[in-house]
Amino acid sequence: MVRQPRRRKAYPRNRFAEGDHALLIDRRGRRYFISLSAEKSFHTHLGVVPHADIIGQEIGARVHTATGHELLALSPTLGDFVQEMPHPTQVVYAKDLGAILMYGDIFPGAVVLEAGLGSGALTMALLRAVGVKGRVISYEVRPEFVEKARKNIETLNPDPKNLEIKIKDVYQGIDETGLDRIVLDVPEPWHVVPAAAQALVPGGVFLSFLPTVLQIHHLQEALWESRHFDLMETIEVLVRPWSVTRRSVRPVHRMVAHTGFITIARRCALREGPGWDEDEPGVSRGPEVEGDGVPGEMGLSPGG
Numbered sequence: 468m469v470r471q472p473r474r475r476k477a478y479p480r481n482r483f484a485e486g487d488h489a490l491l492i493d494r495r496g497r498r499y500f501i502s503l504s505a506e507k508s509f510h511t512h513l514g515v516v517p518h519a520d521i522i523g524q525e526i527g528a529r530v531h532t533a534t535g536h537e538l539l540a541l542s543p544t545l546g547d548f549v550q551e552m553p554h555p556t557q558v559v560y561a562k563d564l565g566a567i568l569m570y571g572d573i574f575p576g577a578v579v580l581e582a583g584l585g586s587g588a589l590t591m592a593l594l595r596a597v598g599v600k601g602r603v604i605s606y607e608v609r610p611e612f613v614e615k616a617r618k619n620i621e622t623l624n625p626d627p628k629n630l631e632i633k634i635k636d637v638y639q640g641i642d643e644t645g646l647d648r649i650v651l652d653v654p655e656p657w658h659v660v661p662a663a664a665q666a667l668v669p670g671g672v673f674l675s676f677l678p679t680v681l682q683i684h685h686l687q688e689a690l691w692e693s694r695h696f697d698l699m700e701t702i703e704v705l706v707r708p709w710s711v712t713r714r715s716v717r718p719v720h721r722m723v724a725h726t727g728f729i730t731i732a733r734r735c736a737l738r739e740g741p742g743w744d745e746d747e748p749g750v751s752r753g754p755e756v757e758g759d760g761v762p763g764e765m766g767l768s769p770g771g
């Protein structure tokens with residue numbers, strides 16, 4: 468287990484200390500992620516900065532390279548870290564992490580099953596949301612990813628006592644019961660639906676992150692056919708950054724067009740009645756807008 472040296476006592480929380488992570492950003496927005504160690508220096512084409520020049524400085528300080536270039540020194544946010552950390556697998560980035568936490572209704576104290584662990588990005592967000600009183604159990608089928616993910620997680624959260632990682636194929640079943648939430652980032656989540664129906668608490672939330680529409684369709688079919696799930700909905704999060712300068716305000720020319728779809732369902736009592744393709748009045752199948760036409764009135768939020 469890799470532990471970062473921590474001498475937090477030497478500096479207040481708002482100053483960099485030995486062992487901290489720092490995100491250095493140059494005037495052109497290039498980002499450099501470093502771990503502070505008094506005897507090391509940071510080298511870039513803009514010049515050298517001894518780490519000792521950063522240790523003891525306030526977070527947000529402007530430090531200068533030996534050749535006079537300015538670098539902004541910040542502590543990385545979770546979103547920054549996910550972008551910069553080594554990742555042997557595809558990871559879930561900030562725009563989807565935020566939506567997963569809200570649509571999955573991940574609350575402090577929740578017991579959450581996640582699969583697969585991958586590089587640990589989603590695990591970090593889940594751990595932060597469940598807090599010290601909650602638990603995250605993460606299944607990963609490929610052992611070679613586990614140590615790398617653990618290293619990423621422990622960089623920001625050195626002793627995650629409430630995380631249990633299991634080398635296990637989630638398609639083969641779920642060991643736990645009484646789960647508040649199940650969050651999946653695996654390619655064939657429909658195999659998990661029968662076990663999820665048994666493992667979730669009544670009203671528990673099932674959430675799956677998937678890249679393609681064919682997978683979504685397959686999953687929704689399995690959820691519907693299990694008859695234990697309802698309020699299924701699939702959303703996509705599109706984030707359009709804007710360029711704001713003194714003279715112009717416009718959307719940036721490029722944006723991330725697609726990452727994945729988030730499908731959510733609630734674990735409910737067994738449904739009697741028609742199948743997926745047979746119309747049944749009163750059964751909510753997604754975020755249709757009814758009433759006064761206010762989005763969110765009908766099934767937009769699983770908690771709502």
Ligand SMILES: C[S@@+](CC[C@H](N)C(=O)[O-])C[C@H]1O[C@@H](n2cnc3c(N)ncnc32)[C@H](O)[C@@H]1O
Nearest residue numbers: 558559583585586587588589607608636637652
């Ligand atoms: C896209 S990655 C997950 C990335 C992760 N959510 C993150 O943000 O870092 C998918 C992971 O699921 C794992 N996986 C695939 N099928 C699985 C299964 N049946 N059971 C457990 N893990 C599985 C893969 O080995 C891979 O590590």
